[in-house]
Amino acid sequence: MAVQAALQRQALNAMGRPTPAIAPRPAREHQPAAAITSHADREHRFAAAIASQSEREHRSAAGIVSQSAHEFRSAAGSASHLAHEYPGTASRSVQEQPPVPETASGRAYEDRPAAIMAEQAYTVVLDYTPEGGLTVSATPGRDVVIDPTQPATSMSAFKALARTPVTALDGAALAALVRGEIAAVFGSAYDQEGVNPAIRLTEGVHGTLTEVLDIARHAGAWRRGRVRAAGRIDGPDLVAGVVEIAWQTAQVFAMQVGLHLCMAEARFHGGAPLEADALAVSAGPVEVVAEVVHIDLIPRPRLRIDAEFRRGATVVARIRALSLEIREAPGLPVGPEAGGVIPRFFGRRNVFGDRALLGEFHMTHSARGDLDIALGPEFTRYAGRRATRMPNHGLQLCDRVMAVEGERGKLTGATGHTEYDSPADAWYYAESANASMPNVVYMETSLQSALLLGYFLGATLTAPQEDYSLRNLDGTATVLREVDLRDKTIQQTSKLLNTTVLVGAVLQTFSYELSVDGEPFYEGESLFGFFNARALANQNGLDNGEFVPAWLDAQPDRPAVRVIDVAARRAAGTGFRCATGHLAMLDRIEVVDGGGKFDQGYLRAARPVREDDWFFSYHFHLDPVMPGSLGVEAVIQAMQEWAVDTGLAAELVAPEFVLPVGVPMSWRYRGQILADEKEMSLEVHIKSVERRPGRVRVIGDASVWKPGMRIYELLDVAIELRGVGAGNR
Template sequence: MADTGTPDGTDGGTTVAVAVTVEESGFGGVEELGFEGEPFLVPVPSAPSLPSTPPAPQTSPRALGDLSHLARDIADRVGRAHAAVLEAHEAVQRHLLARCAPGARPPAAPAPQPTGRMDGPARVELVRTVPADAAYSVSGQADPAWILNTAAAALPLLGERGLAPAGTVHRPGRTVLTWHRGLPEAGAELLVRAGAEAVHRDERGIRFTFDWQVHTEGNLLVEATGTGGFLTPEHAAEPLPDETPWPERQVPRYPRQFRPLAVTGRSRLTWQELRALASGFLAEVLGPDFEGEGSGPRLPGPAPRLIGSVTEATCEGGRYGQGRMTAQLTFHGGGPARGADASALLAEAVSGVLQVYALRCGLHLCLPDARFQPWDGGPAAIEVIDPTALGAALRCEVDVAEVGLVPRPHVVADAVVFAGDRPVARLHGIGVALHEPPGTELGALTIWEARDSSAAHDSLRQRGALQRMLLAHSSEGDLSAVTGEIEASSVTVRPRLPRGDLLMVDRALDYDAEPLDFRSGATLTSEYGVHPDPWFCRENGSGAVPNLLYMESSLQAAAQLSAIQGILHQHRDSAFVCRNLEGRATLLRHADPRGLALRHRITLADHSKLPGAILHRYTYQLSLPDGPVYSGESVHGFLTKEVLDNQQGLDGGQYVPPWLDRLPTRPAGLRRLDLSHDTRLGRGRFALLREADLVPDGGEHGAGYLLWERTVPEDDWFMAHHFRFDPVMPGSVGVEALFQSVAAYALHTGLADSLPDPAARPAAHVELAWKYRGQITPGHRRMRGEVHIRRVRRQGDGLLLVADGSVWRDDLRIYQVDNIGVEILPKTGGTVDEKVRP
């Protein structure tokens, strides 16, 4: 859609309204048709006016005999001429509508008097061809607002055919819109089918319900249902009653923390900068991280036509914790006063704001020559509260509700449009997505092939972004991103990485073995980009980097190595899962990885094939840009369901109770603690402890003891993310609860009272060892954990505590964890890790 205008409308080009009437063309008596856009001359042959009374007979020397055949011939010609007039008018009407651009209908002429009151449903069909000037200039795709305006233009036509009372104007109400396919190209033929039915009549006019569908090449492209009205002008600004409740979105308890694929400091954008984004100058406006390859991406041209400026842009916060955008809107000459459908304009304007958000997050980097499409993952609701206010200066507040990479990078949001402080429209579930061009083959790429493929560009950042998208696909269910064209299994329960915020590996950098070759010594180098303010630090009580980050990230990278080697092809006809069985690891030094790339180097040390199981032993090292921070070794078991069901815990299937329950009497000094509100230990997802029993000099070592208990949450966040189709509590979460138990002992016995604002973090140079022989799934009821303090000593300006611990599932001990090292330090502003920032 060409646009040469400016926000104030002073340089908007020439707009010509051509009205073709029956009187001008010699047809007489048919209503006026409006067109706004390029001038269009209709070549219609003139027809002689027919007199109201037959003329007097004319004498002719060639007239012979009875002249009745001449009267019949004249009557036949009059009938055929009248039919031709009607057919020609219908052709002119259809042709003009087919050339009509969004915002094209001029102010309605006085409404014609309907020939009859239509109380039943009315329907209409239109055939439209997408003109070149209604397509994005780069991609050639049809402008979605043009398609929506095309469909909505059928509603006034239905009114003209008898639905609308005389003197009323079309008043949009609520539209529920669903996209089903990608945008067609310029030149595509669209079939619009629309219908409406009056539901209420009074002195204000009528209210009606409608539905319309747009098809292309025989396939449903987009459809809508909704309500509207034909109201007298003095009532056109009044709200239309709607008995259907406005959709309400639940605010997530734990909003997902999307990590942008590129980072910019720009939170405000002028209209000139939006124009620059529309011209493809992403790096010049947002920064060098946003440089793309090929002809795209860019902000589609219609966006700056409706957006005057972006005044606020964040990737976090807002109502749903996913980000917020605020923009000034200006319809400068293209608003409802010029005939454009208000719902289509609002959808286009808010979609433009979301396109800016998507570019700011770097979503375009996932795909070659990325192009925008409407989101087809669910319906969007659009309600026009006051259409008469849409010609004024408007403010749009957009709360992002969802941002993700599956099935393609997308953003979904809710929005409210204000005139001053008064809401004049609202939208729910409006969204945009980024897709690769037609014919681009991404489905056959594995995460490893994406590293080398030309389809992934020459940019290291873009290769990493594509891999990140493919890994998200594999964790959400599509294992072809790992297995390639070979189908791993028809069984859905297969080894896969965690989902969402628990996925802690992004991309493979180097791999020195061939797939399906389980050679000892094979290595993988991969990375995980840590968020600048990650949820696991934010919700950790001290704000320090928890053990969970290093443990989860290293174990996930190890599983990625096995997946690339082809472990998913084993035991293809059986449910097959991955479980970490044991390991040991050491935090080499304290560091702050926030905002940095955590690099893994994983080596396969041993491959053992057993009946119904495969064991992989790995060694690994994790590094930051200034050197190693964590190293260890571990064993993953890839197990069939039969082997998994035979796990009997750590005590041969026998119930061995915790130390406190084995005592004949309650020991002196035992204290009952309520830790559910102790935010020094954790909050949100990291609020892992509830009630606990503390014995100051108890435990197997006589240096202290703590036993806690909690129910297994039915809606446990960790199980929902670990893993899809195979929910199980991560072992790292159970270990994290034991780390918190040691901290709770120190904070509730007075050991740390001499420290100002004491806070806990994992201790460096203490080798943690763990063994898992069971799992906690949604069907289990109770978790219990105990720690036995082994030693406490002063270290620098804080304390060091070392303990051993265990975790029970119902009545089975399944985790044993030794050498749990915890430091207690004074927290002097910020977090205890800030002073070790490299």
């Protein structure tokens, strides 16, 4: 990578251009939002494609990752090899791709109805605009629609766009929010430098919020958030007073979680009708508890609350289904124009204050919303079709696009800079056996940032009539240093090295590097394929369609097998840390001591596959498939359980699992686990156990099967136990 970077700098210097880079803490820009539309502003505009910058330009355009940990095949050999693995594909030159259509510029987002819930009593219509203020009209006795929304899980929980220790607000803080001084109240992460002047707390006429006692982001019956506050009803319209206090409470929660931070020139808007039950309300002070029933970034940033008003132990009023939405000013575009051009600053800044090209709003649409909102009007044609998408909810691990050096339709030589915020309360920290982020998230966040670059540049637009599925095929990745990533912003740099367009498939090779606090901690190279249905249906696996049994089943004299009961250890909840929840991939492992190809130990395990397995709804929308990285995670868990069961941790003081530094792991995927596969099985051949002061490292090779076919091959998979006093690397 260092050699490649040096060659890149030389090439750019020869062209008279500065070396592209994202500094760990770049200086805040002071230019107006309109400046990012300028062709001269390379940092905030999708610039002209840069030339290929390393010795890779002397290779053919289709070079892809080899099964070897360190080698790449030639283009012709790779395309030929994949044509055998995916029959029905045939070569077509990148130069033959159709031009990107000249379609309409970025559109304003059309209105979408909001789902609501309630029982009966008053049906209240709430209307709010910054110019006209809040108006409330109530009609007794009308029913409203019930929304059967279920409580959130740790995977589907809304990830706040900003973090703050401020969870209580006095009168002075509320007055500051009325003035629109959000960053002064919650901190610098909320500073948008004046791009959202209309986002401010509403002053009540009939009711006023006087104090916020507590804001809890994952509390309440729905586990989506709760606000405890105090207010005062002034009358004479008591129902309006109750609604105004509830509205202000919803605004406070929306601002505290940063719901507005992914938009510019936006304002609060009231949602569809709500239900109010004024039981025994009268003028005077009240206590309010508001629970967030729904919160999301699509179709627009919005939330919905239920609120209960009390005086002492008496409930005096209830509000159900109060909806709040963050909406752009009329006529403003909310996504890229044709060609991926960014028409204006969309309001999102990162933790360092730097402008993003695209933010969480766009990434969420790329996962389960409108692809044209995320990527531009060329992608409107994919509405309702199986199309390439980002993973969603807790498995979506790319938050922002900060810069792209490349041009749509030119599918080589581009670089993308993206970011992911890793909150300390993320599901994977709680459920991993690792001391920090598990390997599956390392793999996913790096691969997702790479695939987003290729997709944005138009990989599937080479054959827009096709419904492409994205699959990762090959890769090699290395952990460069140990780092705790809790509450860190991971900066991702992805380089599109080359593209091969086939009939029924598009192949793209990337290199990538992840950094935090200005220092790289992970790097790799990987091959992706976009495949149509025919190509996917003709997969031959790793062994040209032949069934290759596991090592244990191929032994003429079956060796003695012992069993590690992972489920029992997990259920006990004591002793060494174990993968739990969504990451609990294995319940039982068979072990042959001294067995396997290297006579160091052999592991075999199987996992039932069910149609309702959590990962199918998260990866991908309309194209459910188990992430290959979870297959790798299952292998790692088998090795971890073997290390604990074998007693390797006994010689260490307070040991914990970490990702080993400096071990390039390679993978080849030639198939995928679908919801009807019934079972995934795996085997691991232990090939070395290395002991150093305060550490034990285990390395192995592995394979993964679906019924009747070997589909993954993994080389140099490594785990490591680190004891107290061993230090970081």
